[in-house]
Amino acid sequence: MSLINRRATAIYYDVEIFYCICKLNCRYTTVSKLLYAAPQKSKADLSWDVIHKFPIDWNRTIVLHRTMTMRRTKIICTTGPATESEESLRQLIGRGMDVCRLNMSHGTHEWHARQIRVVRALSQEQNRAVAIMLDIQGPKIRTSRVQGGSIVLRAGDDVTIQSSDIIGDACHIGVRYPLFAKEVSDGQTIMIDDGRIRMVVVSTDGGCVEAKVVVGGVLTDKRGVSVPEAHFSVPSVTEKDKKDISFGIEHNVDYIAVSFVRRASDISGVKQMIHEQEVDIPVIAKIETKKGLDNFPEILKVADGIMVARGDLGVEIPIEEVPITQKRLIAESNASGKPVITATQMLESMIHDAIPTRAEATDVANAILDGTDAIMLSGETTIGDYPIESLSMMDRIARTTESVGWRMHTDADADVTGLSIERSIGHAVCQLACNLNAAAIITTTYSGSTATVVSMYRPKTPIIAITPDEATFSRLALIWGVTPLRIPAVGTTDEAMDASVRSAMDAGFAKAGDRVVLTTGVPIFVSGTTNLITVRVVE
Template identity: 45%
Template sequence: MRKTKIVCTIGPACDTQEKLEALIKAGMNVARLNMSHATHEYHANLIRNIRYVSEALDRPIGILMDLQGPKIRIGTLKEKVILTPGQRYVITTREVPGDDKEVHVPFKDLPQSVAPGQTLLIDDGLIELTVEEVKGSDIITKVVRGGELKNNKGINLPRSTIKARSITDKDIKDLMFGLDQHVTMVAMSFVRTPQDVLDLRKIIEDNQADIPIIAKIEKHEAVKNIDGIIDVVNGIMVARGDLGIEIPMAEVPIVQKMIISKCNAKAIPVITATQMLDSMIRNPIPTRAEATDVANAVFDGTDALMLSGETAFGEYPIKSVETMARIAEYTEASSYYKHAIAAKTPHPSLSITDSVAFATTEAARNLNAQAIITATQTGYSARKVSKYKPQIPAYAVTNNKSVIDELTVSWGIFPVHIGPTPDLDALIEESVNLCLSKGYIKNGDLVVITAGILTGIPGGTNIMKIHAVAKEMAKGMGIGKGVVKGIIRIIASPEDFGKIQKGDIIAIKEADIDRIGDIKKASAILSEESGLTSFSAIIGREMNMPVVVGIKDATSKFNDGMKVTIDTVSGLVYEGFINLPGD
């Protein structure tokens, strides 16, 4: 089961219910809505379609609304424009239709923000211009690197600080729309400082809302302030497109690794984005370099991988998701990945929940458990479990629908919805039964469960339980050490001793000294006799054979030929063959 999540940008190539269903089946966990494009009406219809398909497939899908931010973009062009090196081209704040001589930008302060000799990059650096002169509202440039100029493409000023509001009027309108639509999380573009995030948080809180904020790291100031930004957000996106223009391209891989490492240490979900399978916008297979890029992001420890144009307007949206999922799955299955993740696993911090999460993942690994079940109401404890990268699925059971959607971006966490339960014991029992009914676990599995007495409070998780998924048939006093699996042989009469086969587990009223030879064939004894001085207990100690004494109605409680597992440490007898430590 793939643990690295996949975020898909939704656009014209995949906005129908049929295409969305195919995306989800291919591996999409989160749907991204790019608010730089389309209308609120279009996005509202998208949200309806996403939720309809998600419910129909019974697969939680988070909805990430990506605010445009103070992105400087050129306007629209009235005709196809090809810029050639050496050509003079005008960037102007005058509202003119774009052509091969000039194009409009709506950012009024741009002429005052540039100077002769400065570089302007358009369309993620595909086109490079050098400022020659500024005349009023016109910026006269010389084309250094040409190409086709396209509508609404972004303009970057590398390593320059432009005094623009971090939250635009459009962002506020889009945010209000998102809050009204109850989107799962909101991504803030061009974050520079922690205060930018807090400004957005205040707007959200002033509207009596609570929605996770994902900070997009795409400015050089954000890299400088990364520690403070991580402390005030719910998630991070490494937006490598604009980031690779803002800082030298050679630094991007190292910055990516640094940011992912810091997020992992703080249990903050991190998304790696931009140009991951860019060639699949046009081609049915990626380049080898792109496949390696995806795998390396997984090795880095990213929570999620993001597709942009590949799914939004590319020719192969479904195949792009399938390809990304396949690369991530293969990477996670490799021994190199397991060693890399183990070497990067952070030490637990000084908190109860963090310590319980660490102990949970360690116990699951040492006991060879099949799953982790985390009962959570805020998602906090589930993200702490994710921090320690368990190599088995971790199911976050919650009755909070918002938390279910929020956890779709967290590594290795698979959210499950549960109804209300009266107390902690009922919560644990119902969580196990729910995971059983959905086929996530099966009878015979060993699971590690975390929960908290202080339910609903972030950091309230303080309980860990090792749980065998099986029916408890009986309990007595165990003698000897270890776990025994075998077939029950009911010994109700002296003649029944002759039925014992090597390895059977015999259920008797009391041991018979005259049938020691037959008893030796057994692997364990279940006896109605009580106490350490009973003959069954003595035989067990003398023959170094596991025994459970004091089982009432042992010869009638079990069926002849039944498969059982005995845990002599607890004195429990389980129906069926199950995985227990000490087996």
């Protein structure tokens, strides 16, 4: 039966036109306007254009409204000068920030420690799980500071690049890597600030590189430098990174993101450092180099999550390949059950403008339709003029996209034979919740793995993760569709399930008469023991 013949009702409250971002047979495009607001319109009147090809369950009412249902896709905000105040952080948490990212390329340990303290206090105050992600700099080569904070480089200018931390000007630029001049060659392209500024190496001499500007622009302090054709000998984890990792361990951060991952051993090395301190912090691999892309299958096996860092990746590979590469990385991460983050320049224009471009809105929506667990704001919330508005806009785009586009991973025709016990239970829970039209899926979990497995199947039903563990409570803030709730540890499985249902009711996810699907393990709150599914009618 053609989707165009199915019932579709669009209810509009305070806007006249909604734009839908539609997925057409695995191809993505911005399409059609929903111009028909009245439910009484006949099927023949509904001019869906190409939207009828969109794989959505049109049998359910679509409610497009600012206050629509909970957002499943998580939002990461990077904090910086624009959001360092307590009031700004309070607003970010109140408006829906799920993960606070600390960019260790900037700021002191004292500054980051204060951000951690404030975010955790506000998280407690607002009773919301907010994870802390420490993003280490990695082997990133950066320019030094420049006079006045910014200089203008024009196409055709001759520039001397010194392998030292000088104060740069329009004729001389410092690069904070002592071997830079020795490891680049004549004719190679130097890309600065994600390729916004481009130069060609004319000659090298000792500690200096003579270059000619090909694409000019404004250069500010400490911008990233990439030379795709060069092979730098900088270690994957620098001494600064090691100090930053120790800082993160000391402050019990929830995730550590590793930059410029080139091979699986880069992640294994960081994990070893963490385990030597007798702690367990999930490690996110940032894919932003050609080498990392080539070795992605091996990296995915050892990483706890993936970040598609499109800025540097778009310098390392042809920019026209970035969209397809993003979709591939997200799809493979989804299949492995690892959370995946889409990052860089998502609402870049909102650094200075109050609204994003239409292309940026489409970019955010497409990442969600691709299956990303989280979407990230960087400059928008670190140095932008509209940090709170950027978060609100991303939240609105996500909610609207989720309301019309849902990629279910519980297809009845899917081959689910040979799964682990945990994945089999996760799949069964989602299918059962769908069949019963359950109000919630409730998982009692100590490590968070059960909730994460359920999440990978992308159920429409809200996933409520009940845990007594503070670290698990925070970490689950990153996982798609999961709302973590805390309860004290209890003695028996029955007591835990009773307490879990009460918590879900108190949080507004279930009411008397609703069906809920619960999954837990015996013994209760022991990692790796998930072996029980039950259905309850809430009383």
